[in-house]
Amino acid sequence: MQPITNMVEKFKDDAKKILLAHGSGGKLTHQLIKSFVKKFRNLPLARLDDSAVLKFKGKLAFTTDSYVVDPIYFPGGDIGKLAVNGTVNDLAMVGARPLYLSAATIIEEGFSLVELERIVDSMNRAARAAGVKIVAGDTKVVGRGSADKIFINTSGIGLIDSGIDISSKNARIGDRIILSGTIGDHGIAILSARERFDFQTKVKSDSQPLNGIVWEILKVSKKVHALRDPTRGGLATSLNEIAEQSGVGIEIEEEKIPVKEEVKGVCEMLGFDPLYIANEGKLVAFVPERDCAKVLNVIRKNRYGKDAQIIGTVVSRHKGRVLVKTSVGGERVLDMLTGEQLPRIC
Amino acid sequence: MKFVDEFRDRAIAERIVKKIKRFDSLKVNLMEVCGTHTMVIFKQGLKGILPKNVNLLSGPGCPVCVTSQEDIDKIIELAKDENVIIATFGDMIRVPGTNSSLEKERGNGADVRIIYSPSEALRIARENPVRRVVFLAIGFETTSPLIAASLLDVQKEKIDNFYIFSNHKLIPPAMEALLESKEVRIDGFICPGHVSVTIGSNAYKFIAQKYNVPCVIGGFEPLDVLQTIYMLLKQIKEKRAEVEIEYFRAVHPQGNRIAQELIDEVFEVSDVMWRGLGTIPKSGLRLKSKFSDFDAEKEFQPKTRKSKENPDCACGEVLRGVKKPTQCKLYRRICTPEEPYGPCMVSSEGTCAAYYKYG
Amino acid sequence: MCLAIPAKILKIEDNLAQVDMAGVKRQADIRMVSNARVGEYILIHAGFAIEKIGEKEAEETLQLLREII
Numbered sequence: 152m153q154p155i156t157n158m159v160e161k162f163k164d165d166a167k168k169i170l171l172a173h174g175s176g177g178k179l180t181h182q183l184i185k186s187f188v189k190k191f192r193n194l195p196l197a198r199l200d201d202s203a204v205l206k207f208k209g210k211l212a213f214t215t216d217s218y219v220v221d222p223i224y225f226p227g228g229d230i231g232k233l234a235v236n237g238t239v240n241d242l243a244m245v246g247a248r249p250l251y252l253s254a255a256t257i258i259e260e261g262f263s264l265v266e267l268e269r270i271v272d273s274m275n276r277a278a279r280a281a282g283v284k285i286v287a288g289d290t291k292v293v294g295r296g297s298a299d300k301i302f303i304n305t306s307g308i309g310l311i312d313s314g315i316d317i318s319s320k321n322a323r324i325g326d327r328i329i330l331s332g333t334i335g336d337h338g339i340a341i342l343s344a345r346e347r348f349d350f351q352t353k354v355k356s357d358s359q360p361l362n363g364i365v366w367e368i369l370k371v372s373k374k375v376h377a378l379r380d381p382t383r384g385g386l387a388t389s390l391n392e393i394a395e396q397s398g399v400g401i402e403i404e405e406e407k408i409p410v411k412e413e414v415k416g417v418c419e420m421l422g423f424d425p426l427y428i429a430n431e432g433k434l435v436a437f438v439p440e441r442d443c444a445k446v447l448n449v450i451r452k453n454r455y456g457k458d459a460q461i462i463g464t465v466v467s468r469h470k471g472r473v474l475v476k477t478s479v480g481g482e483r484v485l486d487m488l489t490g491e492q493l494p495r496i497c
Numbered sequence: 498m499k500f501v502d503e504f505r506d507r508a509i510a511e512r513i514v515k516k517i518k519r520f521d522s523l524k525v526n527l528m529e530v531c532g533t534h535t536m537v538i539f540k541q542g543l544k545g546i547l548p549k550n551v552n553l554l555s556g557p558g559c560p561v562c563v564t565s566q567e568d569i570d571k572i573i574e575l576a577k578d579e580n581v582i583i584a585t586f587g588d589m590i591r592v593p594g595t596n597s598s599l600e601k602e603r604g605n606g607a608d609v610r611i612i613y614s615p616s617e618a619l620r621i622a623r624e625n626p627v628r629r630v631v632f633l634a635i636g637f638e639t640t641s642p643l644i645a646a647s648l649l650d651v652q653k654e655k656i657d658n659f660y661i662f663s664n665h666k667l668i669p670p671a672m673e674a675l676l677e678s679k680e681v682r683i684d685g686f687i688c689p690g691h692v693s694v695t696i697g698s699n700a701y702k703f704i705a706q707k708y709n710v711p712c713v714i715g716g717f718e719p720l721d722v723l724q725t726i727y728m729l730l731k732q733i734k735e736k737r738a739e740v741e742i743e744y745f746r747a748v749h750p751q752g753n754r755i756a757q758e759l760i761d762e763v764f765e766v767s768d769v770m771w772r773g774l775g776t777i778p779k780s781g782l783r784l785k786s787k788f789s790d791f792d793a794e795k796e797f798q799p800k801t802r803k804s805k806e807n808p809d810c811a812c813g814e815v816l817r818g819v820k821k822p823t824q825c826k827l828y829r830r831i832c833t834p835e836e837p838y839g840p841c842m843v844s845s846e847g848t849c850a851a852y853y854k855y856g
Numbered sequence: 857m858c859l860a861i862p863a864k865i866l867k868i869e870d871n872l873a874q875v876d877m878a879g880v881k882r883q884a885d886i887r888m889v890s891n892a893r894v895g896e897y898i899l900i901h902a903g904f905a906i907e908k909i910g911e912k913e914a915e916e917t918l919q920l921l922r923e924i925i
Contacts, residue, residue, distance in 0.1 A: 349617070349903070350882035406507075415498055416878030419861050420900075421613065422587075422845060479510035479719040481542025483855040489834040498878045500862040500897065500914055509921050533859065586902075614903030616885070639860070642888060643904045691860050694899065694907045720921055746913035747899055753907055755888045 169262040174292030183290060186268070190275045195251075195286040203286035205251060207310065212247035214238055215306040223270070223300055225344040227336075227355030230303055231270035233431060235277035235285075236358045237382070238307040243362040244378045244434065246317040246369060247309030252278065253287035254305050259298040270301065281360035283307070314373055321376040322397035326465040327443040329436045331364060331450050332357070332458040334386050335414040338428035342417065350420070352413045359432035359455045367449045368436060375446070377437040384488040385427040389435060390473045391487040401473040403463030403485070426475075427488045437465065500746075504718030513723040514546055520730040524550045526682055527729055528675075528818055530668060531689035532559035532846025533717055539855040541719040551726065554681065554818035555848040557671050557774060558689060560636045560664075561588040562816060562840045562847050565770045567804040568664055569594040569840075574799035575631055575662065576607040581797070582625060583609045584618035585633040592840045595805050615647035622651075622659040631793045634661040639691040641665045641782055642756035645763035648791055660793035663784055666769060668692050669700050670780035674771075676708045681818045685729035687722070688714040690744040695760075697752025701740045709738040716744035763788055772806075772840070773813030812839035815848050822849040829853065860901035862909050865894050875900065 173179045188196055195203035216237050223230040235252065242249040254274060258267065278285050340356040342348055361380060368375055377397070381389035386408075394401045410425045418425050432455060438446045443461065450456035473485040529535055535555045538544060544553060557563050573594045576583045583599065590599045590609065603609045608628070612618055615632060622630040634644045644661060651659045668689060676683060688701055693714045701712045711732035715725030725743045732739060742748050760782070769781030784792050806812075810832070811825035822828045822841070828849060832838040841847035863875035863884065871887040875898070886892050886905040898905040 347617075349614070350880050352880045412498065413879040416861075416880040419498065419501070419859070420877060420880065420882075422859050475542075477541045477719070478505040478507060479541055479543070479546070479723070480507050481544075481546045481719075483540060483542040486854050489854075498862070499864075500909055503914075503918055513921065616903050639901055639906065642906070643885075643902055646885065646887060646904065691899070691901065691906065694860075724921060743917075746910045746917055747907045753888060755890060756906065759888070 167264050169258050169260060169264060169267065169292055171260050171292050171294065174258070174290060180290070184288075187271060187288060190271055191278070191285045193284040193286060195284070196288075203251070205286065205308070209313070210311040212242050212245050212309040212311055213306070214241040215304065216241065217302060217304040219299070219302050220341065221299060222341075222344050225356055226340045226353075228358040229270055229273050230301060231273035232277045233356075233358050234303040234305045235274050235281065235283070236360050236431060238305040239281045239283055239360045239362055240380045240432075240434075242307050242309035243360075243365040244317070244380055245311065246315040246365065246375070246378070247311045248366070249281060249283045249307055249309040249362050252283050252285045252305050252307045254285050254303060255289040257291050257293060257298050257302040259300050260292055260295045262300055267301070277360070281362060312369075315369065317375055317378050319377050319379065319393045319396040322393050322399050322437045322465050323376055323439070324399055324465050324467045325440055326376055326437040327440055327461050328401065328403065328463040328465065329438060329443065329447055329450065330386070330408065330460055330462045331361070331434045331436070331456040332432070333409045333411045333414065334381070334430055334433060335410055335418065335425035335428040337431040338385075339414050339417050341429075350417065352417060354411060354413050354417070357430060357432035361432065361434050361455065364434065364450055364453045364456050367453055368446050371445045371449050372438065372442040374439050374442050375436055376439070378434055380434045381430050383429050385425070385429060386435065387424075387426040387473070387485050388487045390485065393437065394473050395471045397465075398470055400466040400469040400471070401463060402466050402476065403473065404476045406478050407460050407462045409458045409460050426485065501718060504716070504720040506720065509720055510546075510723055513720065513727055517551065517723070517727050517730060518548050520734055521548060521550055523730060523733055524552075525684040525730065525733060526552045526554055527685045527687060527726060528554040528556045528683050529687040530556040530558040530672060531687075531692065532562070532844070533691075534558070534687055534689065534715065534722060535848055535851050536846055537717055537719060537722055539851040542855070543719060543722060547726070551730070554683070555815070555851075556675065556818055557771065557816040558637070558668065559816075559841070559844050559846040559848070560666065561592060561844040562812065563666060563771045563773065564592070564635060564664055564840065565772050566595060566806045567770070567801060570596075570801040570804045571794065571799040572633060572662060573597050573599060573602060574801055575793060575797055576602045576609055578797065579606075580629055581608070582621055582628050582630045583607070583633065584612050584621055584630055585609065586613070586635070587611045588844045588846075589633055589635065591837060591843045593837060593843075595803075615643055619647060619651060619656065619659065622656050626658060629658045629660065631797075632659070632661045633664070635664045637666055637668055637689070637692050638695040638760075641764065642695055642753070642759045645759040648763050648788060649759070651791065652788075660791050660796055661784070662793040663764075663782065665764065665782040666771065667766070667780050667782070669696070669704065670777050671771065671774060672701075672704055674774055674777045674780070675817060676704070676710065678817070683710060683818070684733055685711045685713070687725050687729070688712050690714060690716045690721070690748060693742075693744070693748045693752070695753050695756045698740045698742050698748060698750045700752065705738045705740050711738050712740045714740070714742045714744050714748050716747070773816035807838050810839040812841045812849070815841055822852040825849070860899040860906055862897050863900050864897050865892060868892070868894060873898075873905065
């Protein structure tokens with residue numbers, strides 16, 4: 152009696168976990184793929200051909216990103232949501248309308264099927280919210296220890312309407328710089344989810360799709376010169392990249408930069424600077440002075456841009472560098488992130 | 498944030514600077530002893546709004562920066578022991594020793610963990626009873642009471658796998674050593690706010706009286722620093738040399754008695770070696786003999802070959818206020834935050850790091 | 857040399873206090889701050905309270921700074 156019951160339990164248990172067999176291309180693989188296809192529900196994917204076949208006319212934008220965030224669940228999201236929104240946003244930052252995504256996963260043997268389903272559901276919801284379809288995918292399974300739970304790569308295609316030329320090298324002297332909301336939320340949310348830190352905060356990741364905002368911006372102004380979503384390295388790094396690539400100077404005002412109180416608190420506590428902390432749902436827009444007010448207005452009207460502020464200007468001085476005007480009226484250079492941010496006490 | 502935001506008001510800052518500018522006849526060198534003050538000065542861009550007759554010198558108040566090369570090499574040796582877990586505040590990880598660094602050793606498999614509080618180190622010790630935890634106790638008088646308190650807890654709980662690498666240093670003796678060396682004229686000291694929370698303003702009286710140098714203990718918000726500078730200029734103008742407290746919302750003349758008692762219970766004063774300053778008598782803390790069981794150096798006896806500093810690295814002179822980082826041969830050309838040659842470029846409170854990042 | 861942050865005491869249990877720092881909640885060891893009370897502000901350094909912040913003194917400081925001309 153006992154041994155049989157044990158065996159049944161073991162089978163039940165095994166059935167809930169990813170096995171190497173799930174990656175071997177056989178029956179289990181097909182079962183897994185079918186469950187994804189059911190969730191993502193679109194014609195190109197449902198064909199289950201080796202490639203999705205899509206029709207286009209016009210300029211295409213194409214991007215790819217891999218996601219290895221730890222932990223895979225955090226306040227405000229999970230690795231799946233991050234993967235979809237991240238690629239959608241990269242497309243939006245060149246003024247493209249995101250259309251199709253691919254999603255490839257590398258899963259560690261032993262990963263729970265229930266958790267996998269949870270992540271896939273999350274990707275599905277994020278894709279719908281952003282108005283994109285996941286039309287191609289792949290799943291590989293590697294032995295225990297060869298990956299940390301799950302890694303996801305997403306690639307994306309979008310269409311750029313004619314007349315739109317948005318690029319990091321297009322910032323021009325006199326452009327005003329608009330930041331769409333509070334910075335540092337994502338990085339701090341991840342930090343707080345790691346057990347090592349003994350503090351509790353309600354800060355949530357800001358992972359969200361920005362293509363809606365960009366669409367609204369382009370409706371009122373085709374003269375947006377540059378867009379960037381500051382992810383790793385934070386706002387400071389993105390501004391530096393644009394200053395360098397456009398060969399211009401940038402001046403921003405510290406007081407104007409929106410930061411949540413709690414994010415400030417954690418940063419003070421650990422010695423971090425919010426300007427260098429990762430975001431996943433914010434953008435900076437470089438807009439000529441005369442379009443600035445209406446672009447700011449339209450960003451603020453969008454639910455993901457309520458806290459938007461004009462934070463600075465593009466100048467001809469100190470080309471390639473970013474300067475910050477401090478709260479007491481002083482000035483300092485804002486460099487790119489060097490190394491990791493080491494939390495300090497002494 | 499309460500007690501933070503109000504002390505960053507621009508209008509008040511402008512008013513204080515206006516008052517500072519009235520002392521235009523004075524040409525003074527003011528030294529901020531504390532690395533955190535250096536950071537505030539740079540992050541807030543204070544040098545740019547102060548008049549040129551006020552010259553700010555950075556002092557040796559960065560505990561990682563003043564750790565001797567030999568001590569760093571010993572720490573790196575300890576990390577190589579596969580039975581040892583090194584628990585440290587973040588800064589030490591990237592400091593280059595003669596041949597390696599904690600970061601490099603971590604890449605080679607050493608167990609080096611960054612913590613924010615000694616209690617985390619204790620937790621690591623409890624959770625890893627088979628390994629031995631060495632906590633790098635590097636800091637000044639702000640931190641030593643906490644380490645003392647933690648060791649008392651370790652003793653009470655009978656945790657037997659916890660050690661500290663005791664590298665605490667004391668600020669007033671270093672200030673005296675700088676004045677004795679007469680290398681740089683120091684007209685006033687911006688004294689460290691949080692060290693003074695522990696030791697009290699009375700601890701600086703001998704500096705004012707014996708050397709006739711004004712001391713003002715300043716807080717860490719930009720208005721605190723500006724006000725501290727104003728108070729120093731006022732003393733200099735009025736030919737006074739006293740110890741004043743700008744940061745009186747947290748600092749008292751006698752300091753924190755409980756903190757001092759904690760230090761006294763666990764540590765005793767000793768002569769220690771400072772990078773850039775040499776050996777300064779009675780300027781450090783070592784464990785009292787009844788706590789010698791927790792002494793990592795005694796327990797592990799880390800052996801190092803000849804410890805060498807890079808001869809072109811000017812950290813020592815920067816720490817004494819003799820050179821500015823820009824006067825170091827390696828600064829920026831070879832020594833950068835990504836590839837540091839000395840601790841002053843690595844530490845988040847290092848003067849070279851401040852110049853590089855914000856200057 | 858030391859980052860110490862002001863935090864408000866929410867709850868005290870022996871030598872440990874639950875504190876609030878701009879909405880962030882954490883624990884702090886308050887053995888060095890005798891007679892610390894709920895509602896008062898303390899300076900936290902590496903998980904320990906090193907001193908109480910005198911609210912009266914803070915207000916006095918600000919007044920001093922504001923009246924400067």
